Amino acid sequence: MSNKLGIGVIGCGNISAAYMRLAPMFSGIEMRACADLSAQAAQARAEEFGLRAETIKGLLAADDIDIVVNLTVPNAHFEVSKRVLEAGKHVYSEKPFVLSLEEGLTLQELAASKGLRVGSAPDTFMGGTHQLARQLVDENAVGKITSGTCFVQSPGMEMWHPNPDFFFQPGGGPILDLGPYYISNLVQLLGPVKRVTAMASKGSEERTITSQPRHGEKVPVDTPTTIHAILQFQSGAQVTYCASWDVWQHGHSNMELYGQTGTMHVPDPNFFGGELRMTDKGAFVNVSGWNHPFGVANDGANANYRAAGLADMAQAILEGRGHRCSLEFSLHVVEVMTAILTSGEEGRFIEMTTSCERPEALPPAAAQALLA
Numbered sequence: 001m002s003n004k005l006g007i008g009v010i011g012c013g014n015i016s017a018a019y020m021r022l023a024p025m026f027s028g029i030e031m032r033a034c035a036d037l038s039a040q041a042a043q044a045r046a047e048e049f050g051l052r053a054e055t056i057k058g059l060l061a062a063d064d065i066d067i068v069v070n071l072t073v074p075n076a077h078f079e080v081s082k083r084v085l086e087a088g089k090h091v092y093s094e095k096p097f098v099l100s101l102e103e104g105l106t107l108q109e110l111a112a113s114k115g116l117r118v119g120s121a122p123d124t125f126m127g128g129t130h131q132l133a134r135q136l137v138d139e140n141a142v143g144k145i146t147s148g149t150c151f152v153q154s155p156g157m158e159m160w161h162p163n164p165d166f167f168f169q170p171g172g173g174p175i176l177d178l179g180p181y182y183i184s185n186l187v188q189l190l191g192p193v194k195r196v197t198a199m200a201s202k203g204s205e206e207r208t209i210t211s212q213p214r215h216g217e218k219v220p221v222d223t224p225t226t227i228h229a230i231l232q233f234q235s236g237a238q239v240t241y242c243a244s245w246d247v248w249q250h251g252h253s254n255m256e257l258y259g260q261t262g263t264m265h266v267p268d269p270n271f272f273g274g275e276l277r278m279t280d281k282g283a284f285v286n287v288s289g290w291n292h293p294f295g296v297a298n299d300g301a302n303a304n305y306r307a308a309g310l311a312d313m314a315q316a317i318l319e320g321r322g323h324r325c326s327l328e329f330s331l332h333v334v335e336v337m338t339a340i341l342t343s344g345e346e347g348r349f350i351e352m353t354t355s356c357e358r359p360e361a362l363p364p365a366a367a368q369a370l371l372a
Contacts, residue, residue: 003027003028003318004027004028004029004030004314005028005029005030005066005067005090005314005317005318006030006032006033006062006064006065006066006067007023007029007030007031007032007065007066007067007068007069007310007314008032008033008034008035008054008059008062008065008067008068008069008089009031009033009034009045009051009068009069009071010034010035010036010056010059010068010069010070010071010072010080010084011036011069011070011071011072011073011080011094012034012035012036012038012041012042012044012045012071013036013041013071013073014161014162015071015094016034016045016071017045017048017049018304018306018307019031019069019071019306019307019310020034020045020048020049020051021049022304022305022306022307023307023310023311024372025298025305025307025371025372026307026308026310026311026370026371026372027311027315027369027370027371027372028311028314028315028318028370029067029307029310029311029314031049031051032051032052032062032064032065033046033051033052033053033054033059033062033064033065034046034049034051034052034053034054034059035053035054035055035056035058035059036056037056039053039055042054056083060083060084060087060089061087065089066089066090066314066317067089067090067091067092067117067310067313067314067317068084068087068089068090068091068092069091069092069093069094069310070084070091070092070093070094070097071094072094073166073171074094074096074099074166074171074172074176074177075099075166075169075170075171077093077094077096077097077098077099078097078098078099078103078106078107080093081093081097081098081107081118082106082107082110085107085110085111085114085116085118086110088114088116089116090116090117090118090119090313090317091116091117091118091119092118092119092120092121092309092310092313092325093118093119093120093121094120094121095120095121095122095180095181095330096120096176096180096330096333096334096337097118097120097121097327097330097334098331098334099170099171099176099334099338100334100338101331101334101335101338101353101354104327104330104331104334104335105331107327108327108328108331111327117313117316117317117323117327118326118327118330119309119310119313119323119325119326119327119330120309120325120327120330121180121306121309121325122180122181122184122269122270122309122325123305123306123308123309123310123312123324123325124181124184124185124269124270124271125181125184125185125188125269125359126272126294126305126308126309126312126324126362126367127271127272127273127292127294127295127303127305128272128273128290128292128293128294128295128296128303128364128367129266129267129272129273129274129275129276129292129295129303130185130188130189130266130269130272131292131294131361131362131363131367132276132287132290132292132295133189133257133264133266133276134188134189134361135290135361135363136264136276136278136287137189137190137257137264138361141259141262141264141278142257142258142259142260142261142262142263142264142278142279142280143259143260143261143262144235144259144260145189145190145235145237145257145258145259146236146237146238146258146259146260147237147238147239147240147257147258148186148190148238148239148240148255148257148258149239149240149241149242149252149253149255149256150182150186150239150240150241150242150254150255150256151242151250151252151253151254152174152178152181152182152242152243152244152254152268152270153242153244153245153246153247153250153252154244154245154247155245155246155247155248156207156225156245156246157177157245158207158208158209158210158211158219159210159211160211161211162211162212162213162214163214164207164209164211164219165219167245168207168219168220168221168222168223168225169222169223170222171223172223173223173224173225173227173245173341174225174226174227174243174244174245175224175227175243175337175340175341176337176338176341178243178270179241179243179333179336179337179340180330180333181268181269181270182241182243182254182255183231183241183333183336183337184269184329184330184333185255185266185269186231186233186239186255187329187332187333187336187356187358188329188358188359189257189358190233190235190237190239191233191234191235191358192233192234192332192352192354192355192356193231193232193233193234193332193336193352194232194233194234194351194352195232195349195350195351195352196229196230196231196232196336196339196340196343196349196350196352197229197230197348197349197350198227198228198229198230198340198341198343198344199227199228199229199344199347200224200226200227200228200340200341200344200345201224201225201226202221202223202224202225202226203221203225203226203244203245203246204221204225205220205221206218206219206220206221207219207221224341224344225244225245225246226243226244226245226246226247227241227242227243227244227340227341227344228240228241229241229242229243229340229343229344231336231340234355241340253265254266254267254268254269255267255268255269261280261281262278262279262280262281262285263278263279264276264277264278265277265278271302271303271304272294272295272302272303272304272305272308273294273295273296273297273302273303290364291364292363292364292367293364293367293368293371294308294362294367308367308370309323309324309325311370312324312325312362312370313325315369315370322360324359324360324362325359326356326359328354328356328357329356329357329359331354331356332352332354332355332356335352335353335354336352339352
């Protein structure tokens, strides 16, 4: 077997450029082709990154494509990934890889029947700072984690995205759009969730786009835009999680974990890097000296290693091991998110029916091995 797997992309929108630009940093993968419902969009991306433009049918039939990266809009993820698996190829999807537990179980059964892999973003939990947090949790550095808080709040997406409509439809909203980053990181740090409860609301019935080229257009809001949830983990920890696109400014930290002997301030899990701070009881202690490849700034001031999860999946296929952004892990995260939304609608506690192993930790040497 070759030491590289061929990668094809379906969906040549906003996010595709990041995957295509960063994929060459990693070993085990080679970007080869792209496709889109718009042949013009596929051709433009192909020319920009030196790839082959294909039709979707042509890409699914291509002999040199082993893994298809599904970068379509969220409500198309399931159908596109299903087609990829039916074509006999592995699939790695942008988040969330499905919009319901039932869709995820269908893909799980299909993938198992064909001996194929399914992976899903986000992979930011593999970032240097979040892996430092993982090591400190595993070392019991702040004692057993008993509780925590997460806040991801902003005025919304219509101010910067050129076509923000889907953010405000079922399948969008701050839980399904941003929740994967936060809940994936919580699960990799604390383990699986046992049950959730939530309250949800909409700040307004429509949004006015202030980005270009559709400045001034109004879009309807058909999904909750403010959600306050409580997650109880199998470990016993309970975490308050607040996600909103109705907040202009706030002073909350992105993620805080409270242990029996100290507190851990974890930076925004939407990013690979950032500053991690920790206390021993009430006093801050030095946690520097962690030299992790995925914590090094490589995109302006930011550490950006998007495609790390894809590369890890490719290497896992080649080596015959499990991959970190696995279907089971991602499916549990999807169930947590959809249960939060259901709880917000129905006002009740919801028990999880899925579970998962925490993804294997990614220490510096293992991260270095993923790089070309």
